[in-house]
Amino acid sequence: MKxxxxxxxxxxxxxxxxxxxxxxxxxAVEYDKFYQNxxxxxxxVLGVYAQFSTLARQIVILNELRADYMxxxxxxxPELEKLxxxxxxxxxxxxxxLQFYAVINSCNDVLANxxxxxxxxxxxxxxxxxxxxxxxxxxxxxxxxxxxxxxxVPYITEPLVNLSDVEKYKGQRENADQLLPKLIDYVLKLPMxxxxxxxxxxxxxxxxxxLDPMFISKKLLLxxxxxxxxxxxxxxxxxxxxxxxxxTSDNLNLxxxxxxxxxxxxxxxxxxxxxxxxxxxxxxxxxxxxxxNTWKYIFTDxxxxxxTTDRASMERIWCIPFxxxxxxxxxxxxxxxxYQLKASEYAxxxxxxxxxxxxxxYDARGKGGSYTGNGLIxxxxxxxxxxxxxxxxxxxxxRAAGLHxxxxxxxxxxxxxxxxxxxxxxxxxxxxxxxxxDDDDRVYFPTGTSTDHPYPADYLFDxxxxxxxxxxxxxxxxxxxxxxxxxxGLSTQLDSIQWLEKQIVHEAGLELAFxxxxxxxxxxxxxxxxxxxxxxxxxxxxxxxxxxxxxxxIPAPGFTSDEKSWYLPFYE
Numbered sequence: 001m002k003x004x005x006x007x008x009x010x011x012x013x014x015x016x017x018x019x020x021x022x023x024x025x026x027x028a029v030e031y032d033k034f035y036q037n038x039x040x041x042x043x044x045v046l047g048v049y050a051q052f053s054t055l056a057r058q059i060v061i062l063n064e065l066r067a068d069y070m071x072x073x074x075x076x077x078p079e080l081e082k083l084x085x086x087x088x089x090x091x092x093x094x095x096x097x098l099q100f101y102a103v104i105n106s107c108n109d110v111l112a113n114x115x116x117x118x119x120x121x122x123x124x125x126x127x128x129x130x131x132x133x134x135x136x137x138x139x140x141x142x143x144x145x146x147x148x149x150x151x152x153v154p155y156i157t158e159p160l161v162n163l164s165d166v167e168k169y170k171g172q173r174e175n176a177d178q179l180l181p182k183l184i185d186y187v188l189k190l191p192m193x194x195x196x197x198x199x200x201x202x203x204x205x206x207x208x209x210x211l212d213p214m215f216i217s218k219k220l221l222l223x224x225x226x227x228x229x230x231x232x233x234x235x236x237x238x239x240x241x242x243x244x245x246x247x248t249s250d251n252l253n254l255x256x257x258x259x260x261x262x263x264x265x266x267x268x269x270x271x272x273x274x275x276x277x278x279x280x281x282x283x284x285x286x287x288x289x290x291x292x293n294t295w296k297y298i299f300t301d302x303x304x305x306x307x308t309t310d311r312a313s314m315e316r317i318w319c320i321p322f323x324x325x326x327x328x329x330x331x332x333x334x335x336x337x338x339y340q341l342k343a344s345e346y347a348x349x350x351x352x353x354x355x356x357x358x359x360x361x362y363d364a365r366g367k368g369g370s371y372t373g374n375g376l377i378x379x380x381x382x383x384x385x386x387x388x389x390x391x392x393x394x395x396x397x398x399r400a401a402g403l404h405x406x407x408x409x410x411x412x413x414x415x416x417x418x419x420x421x422x423x424x425x426x427x428x429x430x431x432x433x434x435x436x437x438d439d440d441d442r443v444y445f446p447t448g449t450s451t452d453h454p455y456p457a458d459y460l461f462d463x464x465x466x467x468x469x470x471x472x473x474x475x476x477x478x479x480x481x482x483x484x485x486x487x488x489g490l491s492t493q494l495d496s497i498q499w500l501e502k503q504i505v506h507e508a509g510l511e512l513a514f515x516x517x518x519x520x521x522x523x524x525x526x527x528x529x530x531x532x533x534x535x536x537x538x539x540x541x542x543x544x545x546x547x548x549x550x551x552x553x554i555p556a557p558g559f560t561s562d563e564k565s566w567y568l569p570f571y572e
Contacts, residue, residue: 007369021564035113038123042201044110045131049214052103052138053320055145056395057331060516061094061151061341062568066557068520068548069351069509070377071344080340086557088568095568100146101156101166109159129191130199137218140183143224147176148520151567155179170482173570176527187225189486193218209321217242217318220398230531233458234411239407240458242317247468257314259400261427261473275311277473278356278364278480288368295479296369298377299394317399322380325414330393332380332461342375343513346551350508356480363510365479370513379514396515404475405508409501416459418495424504425483427472429462475507502523502539523566530563537561 019568034040064070072084081091090093118128130523139157146153154169175181187193195217196202223238225318231477246254256262259446262275280290280501301312322330335341343366352366371377380393380412404423412420422428461469474482490496512518522544526536541559549556 025313030534035117036122038127040125041114041117041127041131042199044113045134045201047139048103048106048110048135050322051106052142053322053395054331054509055099055103055142056320056516057321057335058094058099059145060395060514061330063516064232064514065341065517066521066545068544069344069347069518070341070511071375071548072554073342074340075338076340084554086559090569097146097150097153098163098166100142102157102163103234104139104142105160105163107135107142108157109136112159121178127199130196131201133190133192133218133435134215135188137216137221140187140222140225141216143179143183144221144228145520147179148523149568150570151175151564152569153179156255165485169571176228180225182230184225184229187218187222190218190245192269193222209323213313213316215318215321217398220317220403223406223410227410230413230528232410236407236414237458239403239410242403243407243461256471258470259314259317260471261400261402261404261475262314262471273524275314277478278369280358280360280480291364291368292398293364293368295365296378298399300395315400316396316398317400317403318393321392321398322395322401323392330380332377332393334381336377336529339376341377343371343377344548344552345375346374346548347509347513350551351506352548354481357482358480362478363479365510366513377514385486401475401511402515402517403510405504405511408475409504411459412497412500412504414459415493415497417493417500419459419484420500420504421484421486423472424476424507425474426477426501427474428469454461475511479511502543526566540566 010139021456035044061070061080065072065080066086072080076084079094082088082092090096097275112137114128114132117123118125143153143155148238152175153172154166154172155174156166156169160166176413187332188251196212196215201215202210204211219238219241223235223242226232226235226238243259246258249255256277276295278293278295280292297311304388310474322332324330344359348366348371353361354363354364355361363550367373372381380395401531408420408423411423413415474572485505486496502525506527508521526540528536529539530536537560543554546556
């Protein structure tokens with residue numbers, strides 16, 4: 001059966017829409033005849049996203065294998081082994097930034113042609129605003145990943161004739177402190193920050209996949225940029241906007257559930273354990289027979305629209321589907337199904353090996369959720385068994401749990417550690433109390449009276465009727481994990497903030513493992529600690545990365561306290 005292209009276009013080369021004509025970019029259509037109407041513009045957008053999806057493998061592996069949750073197997077290639085050992089040279093294809101800049105160049109070309117189309121009245125201003133903002137945001141997101149991986153990179157916003165011209169910009173690299181303000185300013189000036197609303201781009205469902213969540217969430221991107229730039233109030237503001245999606249809707253399901261970590265309590269009569277929850281039929285059963293793990297279906301449910309009340313829409317903010325009927329096919333099949341990479345022994349035993357609320361012996365987001373008993377990673381395989389599957393699955397770039405954790409990180413740093421603690425644990429259930437009920441572990445969030453709220457709007461989650469956040473389960477609550485309590489001896493608010501920050505990033509590792517975020521999370525916190533005059537390297541290396549290698553009884557990579565050693569070389 002002839003493969004169906006996700007974007008409905010004949011996508012013969014991944015650099016189909018570049019201005020470049022040389023062999024480096026492959027054969028293209030007659031370029032001058034393109035960009036004539038709205039249909040061409042939509043094909044250009046979808047073509048860029050098809051090309052963008054080819055970055056998934058590199059982004060995920062560079063962010064996970066260099067950290068503590070992923071490890072190589074004897075079947076791994078020498079290049080993967082060297083990456084795992086932090087023994088990097090220019091011959092290793094995994095570390096080269098060229099493909100990133102290929103996608104950036106496509107973005108630059110499309111943006112330039114969109115400007116030309118608008119000037120020639122080939123589509124309306126509203127049509128231009130949606131599409132231009134989307135591609136501009138996507139390019140910005142790629143630059144953020146480049147900063148996380150390489151530390152400093154050339155910032156190129158004009159189309160290149162030859163991709164090799166990137167080399168000319170090698171000496172014009174900008175680090176995070178220099179480039180992040182530019183990226184923030186650029187996104188703020190985009191003409192539209194909302195998701196596609198009426199565009200034909202989000203109306204199709206090829207092979208049952210909704211295109212809607214395939215496109216970047218611009219507000220989520222802006223929040224991330226502020227967070228990486230240590231602008232916590234601004235980050236919380238935009239995370240809150242994403243979390244507030246459909247908060248004013250008349251549809252009660254949308255109002256209460258969209259991106260809320262909403263969880264129905266399990267009842268034996270309904271048989272419904274909750275959306276993407278880990279629960280037990282009987283809270284006292286301590287074996288796998290009593291475990292119901294719907295959390296794993298985040299990564300296997302096909303239906304996914306940001307505009308409906310299906311299960312997937314409650315969790316997925318931004319994701320790219322892979323399928324054996326689509327191009328490109330799943331790039332992780334060979335790596336994970338082929339058992340070249342697996343969950344690290346350290347993570348399986350020491351991190352996910354902590355008991356659940358009823359003393360079930362391990363965190364079921366790990367074994368049975370993210371991997372099988374031998375460490376076979378299942379998040380990208382569209383199944384949770386040892387049988388090789390078709391090449392379907394999702395690259396989960398942004399989802400509700402990650403949104404909650406990022407918001408908690410921002411709120412904590414903005415001076416609201418108790419609020420962040422609520423989101424980390426069991427959510428917000430009542431607006432007038434501030435105690436922990438030992439019977440059900442619910443956390444009650446104090447909001448005072450209706451006329452005297454102690455929190456400003458970005459941090460106030462339980463107002464109006466019905467109360468949208470009343471049934472928020474929290475990250476650990478949804479996973480049936482016990483509450484993480486503040487320890488004794490934290491004498492100042494700053495002490496609480498610094499302690500809680502580590503708990504949040506630890507939880508992000510458990511919840512978001514193998515999704516391409518771990519290294520970036522660790523480095524973001526380590527850099528922040530350094531800026532406070534404390535030892536960020538100790539956090540990054542001694543408290544986290546090194547433990548994977550110590551557990552495996554192999555030499556740990558040679559990172560140093562010099563931040564430059566944390567990043568991959570850029571064309572060196």
